[in-house]
Amino acid sequence: MSDFVFATAQYESGDWDSAPLLPANIIDTIARYTSIDVAPTGVIVPLSSPALFRYPLVYLTGHLPVRFTSGERDNLRAYAERGGLLFVDDHNHDVDGTFHKTATEELTRVYGALHPVPNTHPLYRTFFHFDDGPPTTSHELNGWGDNLVHKTLSGVERQGRLTLLYSNKDYSSEWNYHPDNKRFLSVDNTKFAVNLVVYALTR
Amino acid sequence: MLLLAVALWRAIREQPAGAETRRARASALARTLDDATRGDRIGALDVAVDAMPSPVERDWLAALRRAGVAVRWSGAVPTLALTAERVREPAAPLRLLLAADTGAVSLSDSAGTLDTLRASAGGVMLEAPEVVGAVRARQGSFAATAAPPSPTDRRAVLVLGRASWESRFVLAALSEAGWEVRARLPAAPGVAVTDPGLLPIDTARYDAVVLLDSTAADLAPAIARFVAAGGGVVAAGSATTLETLRAVVPARAGVRRPGRILLDGDSTTRADLPLRPLTSLRADAIALERQSAGIAAAARRAGSGRALSVGYDESWRWRMLGGASGPAAHRAWWSRTVGLVASDRDVARHDGSGDAAPTAALVSTLGPPAPPAARATTGDGDPLPLALLIALAVALLAEIASRRFRGAR
Numbered sequence: 001m002s003d004f005v006f007a008t009a010q011y012e013s014g015d016w017d018s019a020p021l022l023p024a025n026i027i028d029t030i031a032r033y034t035s036i037d038v039a040p041t042g043v044i045v046p047l048s049s050p051a052l053f054r055y056p057l058v059y060l061t062g063h064l065p066v067r068f069t070s071g072e073r074d075n076l077r078a079y080a081e082r083g084g085l086l087f088v089d090d091h092n093h094d095v096d097g098t099f100h101k102t103a104t105e106e107l108t109r110v111y112g113a114l115h116p117v118p119n120t121h122p123l124y125r126t127f128f129h130f131d132d133g134p135p136t137t138s139h140e141l142n143g144w145g146d147n148l149v150h151k152t153l154s155g156v157e158r159q160g161r162l163t164l165l166y167s168n169k170d171y172s173s174e175w176n177y178h179p180d181n182k183r184f185l186s187v188d189n190t191k192f193a194v195n196l197v198v199y200a201l202t203r
Numbered sequence: 204m205l206l207l208a209v210a211l212w213r214a215i216r217e218q219p220a221g222a223e224t225r226r227a228r229a230s231a232l233a234r235t236l237d238d239a240t241r242g243d244r245i246g247a248l249d250v251a252v253d254a255m256p257s258p259v260e261r262d263w264l265a266a267l268r269r270a271g272v273a274v275r276w277s278g279a280v281p282t283l284a285l286t287a288e289r290v291r292e293p294a295a296p297l298r299l300l301l302a303a304d305t306g307a308v309s310l311s312d313s314a315g316t317l318d319t320l321r322a323s324a325g326g327v328m329l330e331a332p333e334v335v336g337a338v339r340a341r342q343g344s345f346a347a348t349a350a351p352p353s354p355t356d357r358r359a360v361l362v363l364g365r366a367s368w369e370s371r372f373v374l375a376a377l378s379e380a381g382w383e384v385r386a387r388l389p390a391a392p393g394v395a396v397t398d399p400g401l402l403p404i405d406t407a408r409y410d411a412v413v414l415l416d417s418t419a420a421d422l423a424p425a426i427a428r429f430v431a432a433g434g435g436v437v438a439a440g441s442a443t444t445l446e447t448l449r450a451v452v453p454a455r456a457g458v459r460r461p462g463r464i465l466l467d468g469d470s471t472t473r474a475d476l477p478l479r480p481l482t483s484l485r486a487d488a489i490a491l492e493r494q495s496a497g498i499a500a501a502a503r504r505a506g507s508g509r510a511l512s513v514g515y516d517e518s519w520r521w522r523m524l525g526g527a528s529g530p531a532a533h534r535a536w537w538s539r540t541v542g543l544v545a546s547d548r549d550v551a552r553h554d555g556s557g558d559a560a561p562t563a564a565l566v567s568t569l570g571p572p573a574p575p576a577a578r579a580t581t582g583d584g585d586p587l588p589l590a591l592l593i594a595l596a597v598a599l600l601a602e603i604a605s606r607r608f609r610g611a612r
Contacts, residue, residue, distance in 0.1 A: 003367040034391040036366055050469040053523040056368055082523050082530050083375050126396055159379060201366040202388045202396040203374075 004030065004197060006042035007055035009086070011072055014064035014099070017044075018091050019172040022059070028179035029190040030197055034127070047072040052079055057200040061089045061172040065102040068110070076110045080156075080163040085200045093137070093170035094145035100168060104154075111164045114154040123162065127198040128191045134167065135192050137174035145170065161203055165196070223247075226575060229278070230254040230344065236263050239272055246271075249575035252278035254344040255561045261568045268569070275573040276565070281306065282325075284560035285340040287351035290330065291410075292542040293381030295354040299329045301340055302560075309341045337557060350557040355548040357410050359383040360541055361401070363422065363442075364415030366390040372519035373415060373537055379530075380538035385409075389418050404429045410545035411435035414442035423447035431506030435544025439513040440479060453488030453503035454481035454512045460496045464520055471524040473499075473536065477516035488512075491543075502543060509544040 006023045010016045023042030030038045045051050045058060048071035052058065058079075068076070076086065088107065090100045104114060117123065119133030134153050141147055146168075156164040175190050182188055224247040227235035232250065239245040240263075248267065250256070256264065268274040284302040289295045301308060303322040310317040310329065313336030320327045340347045360382045364370040370388050378384045389395040404412060404425045411434060412419075412426050419426065423445045430436050430451050438448060443455045456479035463475040480497025484490065491511070492500040502511040522533035558564070 003365070003369075034366070034394075036390060050524070053469065054520070056371070056519070056523060078527070083372060084523065127390060127394065159375075161375065198366055198390045198396065201368065201371050202386070202390065203371065 002039035003037040004057075004201065005039040005055055006030075007045045007058045008042060009052075009058045009060035010044050010046045011060070011062075011066065012048075012069050013067040014062040016060065016062055018063055019061050019176040021178055022061075022172060022176045025175050025177060025179045025182075025190060026193045026197075028182070029188070029193050033191070033194050034198065036197065036201065048075050050075075053082065053084070056084045057087065057197065058084065059087050059089070061091045062099055062103070063091045063097075065098045066106050067102065068106045073106075073110050080111060080158065083161070083163070085162055085165065087165045087167070087196060089167045089170065089172045091170060091172040092145050093140055093150070093168055093173070095148070095150075095168055096146055104166065107164060107166065111156040114156055114164065114166055116152040117155045117162070117165065119152060122203060123165075123195055123199045125195075126202065127195045130192065130195070134169055135189070137169050137171060137189070139170040139173040162199070224249065224273075226251065228253050229256045229260070229276075232256060232260050236260065236267070239267055247273035248275070250274065250276040251575070252276050252280050252565070252572075255280070255283075255346055255558075256565065258558050258561075258564065261565060265568045274569060275575060276569050277572045277575055280562050280565065280572075281342050281345050283308070283340060283342055283345055283347045283562050285338065285347040285349040286559055287334075287338050287349040289352050289354055290539075290542055291357070291545040291547065292538050293357050294332070295357075297331045297334055297338075297351050299331060299338060299349070300326065301329070302326045303340070303342060306342055310338060311341065312336055312338050345561070346558075347561050348558045357382070357545065357548070358406070359385050359409050360545075361404060361409050361412045362386040362388075362415065363412065363419035364388060365418045366396065367415075368519045369517055370415055372522050372533070373413060376522070376530075376534040376537040377413075377541060379534050382538065382541065387419075404434075406432050406434050406546055409434060410548075411437060411541050413437045413439075413541060414445075414448075415439050417441040417445055420445055420447070427451050430508035430510055433507040433546050435509045435511070435541070435546060436505075437511045437513060437540055437544055440516060443481075443512045451505045451510045452512050453501040453510055454484045454498065456480075456512065456514050457482040457497070459516055462517070462520070464524060469524055469526050471521050471526075471529065473515065473518075473521055473532075476518055476521055479514045479516055481512050481514045500540070508546070511540060511544050513540065 006027050008023055027038055027042060030036055045055055048069060052075055088103060092099050094100060124130040124133055133151060136149050140149050150168045154166040155162050223244045225235055225245045226249045229250055229252040239248055264274050281304045282302060286300040288298050290298050301320060301322060302325055307319050307321055309319050312334040317331055318329055320329060334351055337348050337350045360377055362374055362384055366388045374384055374386055385398040385401055387395050387397045387401055424447050426436055427447055438452045440456055443452050459477055459479045462477040464471050474494055478494055478496045478499055481501050484501055485503055488501045488503040490498045490501045499514045502509060522529050525532060
């Protein structure tokens with residue numbers, strides 16, 4: 001069995017599958033840069049399912065309002081207590097958008113208050129070095145969303161480890177392309193995903 | 204007449220030293236011991252053990268015996284022995300091991316009662332977070348006392364494995380249990396997530412090394428030296444097959460057997476984990492855990508250190524899929540496993556305050572129990588002279604009477 005399986009969270013409300021090409025692209029990136037034994041295909045895991053606990057790193061995204069069911073909330077609480085890391089990305093990259101407002105509200109109910117993750121966090125040095133914190137995406141200033149460059153990510157730590165990482169940088173758009181198209185990029189814009197996965201696997 | 208004279212002389216002569224047999228109860232022994240030591244009339248001492256003599260009293264009795272006093276003891280003394288040792292983990296709880304008969308045994312420290320236990324199969328174990336002063340096990344009027352060793356600071360644990368969920372959750376388990384953990388986790392050729400100041404691997408810096416796979420091959424010679432010098436190693440999976448560690452590890456992991464982790468279950472236990480049953484168990488190794496598929500954990504002493512092989516694969520699933528108690532159980536198991544091999548740094552107390560195995564010490568010092576003498580005697584405890592005197596006196600009187608009755612003059 002592979003050490004790492006990329007898992008996308010499926011939740012009852014909203015459009016959880018808004019970045020369908022992202023998993024394959026990140027799997028390609030992990031295989032390209034690391035020796036991590038990564039499964040060639042990702043999985044979709046319902047947030048309310050016990051299967052969630054099989055995947056200690058889960059990616060969640062969407063554009064639409066998020067309302068977790070009680071089963072999803074309970075599962076996420078247990079997931080955090082056991083050491084799972086949930087990576088949530090605002091596909092709208094809009095701090096005034098419905099996803100951000102509802103998702104952060106829901107996440108706060110489960111995890112407690114979110115705090116900025118300092119740009120000196122080990123997350124930014126664990127494989128590649130991102131001295132300025134989270135890499136800027138080409139979508140943050142594309143005229144949609146809040147048109148801001150978000151300087152930091154947010155998150156919640158337990159016992160010195162991230163259990164929730166929240167992004168308004170719209171990595172869901174930035175990484176949502178077929179991996180073959182990486183060859184057209186002068187700088188691979190998915191490198192930060194390597195840090196995210198390596199951090200989850202080592203910290 | 205000659206015999207009568209001898210017997211008379213022996214009967215009336217001055218009493219020799221230690222001529223008296225004294226009986227005493229162990230609960231009030233001090234006066235008798237003092238008399239036997241200072242006086243010169245006690246030749247034998249029968250001690251009825253109704254309470255455990257103190258170590259000083261046992262030694263005193265042994266000294267009297269060596270000085271010529273016939274010391275015997277009798278009584279129904281229960282089996283009682285108590286050991287207090289520190290669990291080699293950061294919290295360093297106290298493990299109390301009690302050997303006792305089937306009756307209830309009360310455990311207490313200087314602050315009060317800890318618990319009341321009943322031994323099964325001759326023994327029982329209790330873990331206490333901390334105790335005040337010495338620990339006493341009491342059964343009726345008999346007691347054993349153990350002085351716990353002082354806790355000492357533990358060194359770090361070094362975890363070596365590839366970037367994987369197993370590495371991540373073993374790190375989490377050990378650090379949550381209070382261990383200072385350092386790690387080297389390769390994520391790509393030439394790239395590893397490494398804590399600074401990792402090397403050298405020696406007993407001054409580390410209590411134990413945990414090898415989760417074969418990525419530590421380059422450090423295996425250093426680890427073998429570390430174990431020989433008193434360090435501990437836990438080897439799991441392919442780490443057990445490293446050639447350099449072959450002389451150290453107690454067994455090698457075999458072919459992987461799939462676990463019984465259910466898709467929709469949240470009740471995984473250690474027995475459900477994938478297992479690589481341990482094979483090639485060395486003659487001096489001890490199997491610590493068995494599952495239906497085979498041996499899951501084994502340990503041995505290696506040089507001055509300890510080595511432990513683990514056959515469980517992907518123990519992280521136990522934590523994530525083991526229900527609400529999964530994280531605590533996973534954490535406790537890994538901490539205990541590392542503690543089994545961690546360097547023994549506890550400082551035992553040798554201040555003489557303990558009396559850990561009084562029954563054994565009593566038998567060792569004074570021999571097995573013996574029935575007391577029938578009655579007090581004189582003449583070195585030998586009843587013959589007095590009896591002989593009486594017999595001869597009776598014979599003489601009979602002779603005189605006979606002569607009188609016969610009219611003889």
